[in-house]
Amino acid sequence: MLGAATTPAEARAAFRGGAVRPTAGIAAGYVQCNLLSLPAADAFDFLLFAQRNPKPCPIIEVLEAGQLESEVMPGGDIRRDVPAYRVFRDGELVDEVADVSEVWRDDLVSFLIGCSFTFESALLDAGVPVAHIDQGRNVPMYRTNVPTRPAGRFSGPLVVSMRPMPAAQVADAVRITSRYPSVHGAPVHVGDPAAIGIEDISRPDFGEAVEIAEGEIPVFWGCGVTPQAAVMASKPEFAVSHAPGHMLITDLKDSDFQVP
Amino acid sequence: MLGAATTPAEARAAFRGGAVRPTAGIAAGYVQCNLLSLPAADAFDFLLFAQRNPKPCPIIEVLEAGQLESEVMPGGDIRRDVPAYRVFRDGELVDEVADVSEVWRDDLVSFLIGCSFTFESALLDAGVPVAHIDQGRNVPMYRTNVPTRPAGRFSGPLVVSMRPMPAAQVADAVRITSRYPSVHGAPVHVGDPAAIGIEDISRPDFGEAVEIAEGEIPVFWGCGVTPQAAVMASKPEFAVSHAPGHMLITDLKDSDFQVP
Known part of the structure; x- marks a missing residue:
């Protein structure tokens, strides 16, 4: 039963196992992230877009091409640990799925973006x-x-x-x-x-x-x-995002992001 | 005579005209920046390096390949407005010059990095x-x-x-x-x-x-x-930086960078 007391690792494992539900209220106190994965050829432009628009696009972490986990989601798999994904081709939303392993590409760079x-x-x-x-x-x-x-x-x-x-x-x-x-x-x-x-x-x-x-x-x-609006407006050949409300739950603490 | 009352545009024009001196004390109240210019092929890796190391490498602005001025240095020329530059090839410091127009490449991306x-x-x-x-x-x-x-x-x-x-x-x-x-x-x-x-x-x-x-x-x-230490350790084929103490003076105000 997923809830406030679930750990981030348990939540990711449940979503990897097939659970699909919005993540509000799960793993209280831990940072949840928006996801955008793009081909490496578009990665500089998007990272710069985020850098220039830090209020809507605060970057928490970037997984480089070929990297599927990171210290913010140890033991994780970015292709499977989000409850629901959206797949875009040429800026068009073409699919919503619980696992993107089958359409994943080795050149995808994944941006984890802060969530309110x-x-x-x-x-x-x-x-x-x-x-x-x-x-x-x-x-x-x-x-x-x-x-x-x-x-x-x-x-x-x-x-x-x-x-x-x-x-x-x-x-x-x-x-x-x-x-x-x-x-x-x-x-x-x-x-x-x-x-x-x-x-x-x-x-x-x-x-x-x-x-x-x-x-x-x-x-x-x-x-x-x-970022999803930018994908729709700018039409990169391929992109993967989380489905709205269905976030990646990280091991980072909310309290780590407070400044004095 | 360059001093605290000099405007950023006047200072950049003086350096473009050939003046070479450290910038401490010039254009008081305006943000001065470290510079690192790299080929576009290395730009994603460096922007991500800066993103992952925000304390030593806070990015203030990025000039994309082919861009020589920006709203933080209107009317400027990034190849000439810094009082002194360093040129690196394969991580080795090979030259220190007042103008990098002659070695400039159209694929260079310029990172302006905050200064204490x-x-x-x-x-x-x-x-x-x-x-x-x-x-x-x-x-x-x-x-x-x-x-x-x-x-x-x-x-x-x-x-x-x-x-x-x-x-x-x-x-x-x-x-x-x-x-x-x-x-x-x-x-x-x-x-x-x-x-x-x-x-x-x-x-x-x-x-x-x-x-x-x-x-x-x-x-x-x-x-x-x-960033210069990273260039020396990581040996990109080409890089340009400011010479230590000889910074780019921008039109941004110091006060814009204070958070509550």
């Missing part, structure tokens, strides 16, 4: 509400009209996640999340959705809508779906 | 002494026995800079520099030089020795000479 699950625990610990958790939904995510900084062949829109906050707690949310620069850090936008090209806050592009109570302000953070 | 000049101003503002400035010397730098995290073809020892502090001010130095993670951040080591393989603190491997007063503790930070 890490700072959500810190928000909750500080008494700042996280609406989508309270409402039992996936976090709402939106494509914005804010361009990322391009790098080589990669470009695309900034994707943001949104958490509504009582106005009096916006400052706390900024202060707390700014202490986690490696997992999206401080918000990229506070308030008016229209100013970043979001026409209808009740219709997210990814995830699920949440109720926004009277007096709450929408607060927006850079989102780890931005 | 940024946090030294913050230390001085807070009343923490910086010995090498007080003593009118170049900062002392040491090769350690601490390995960097390798990436692709790049590996090598961590190089550190050292600033001695009165014991009562060590905590302030840690606190202040930890707010500048993009320019080496918090110290990597405090105290005992022998513990990181430094046999004689009075004989630095780069720069100049400074006097350490009775009761002062040596404090060590990751150093931007680490």
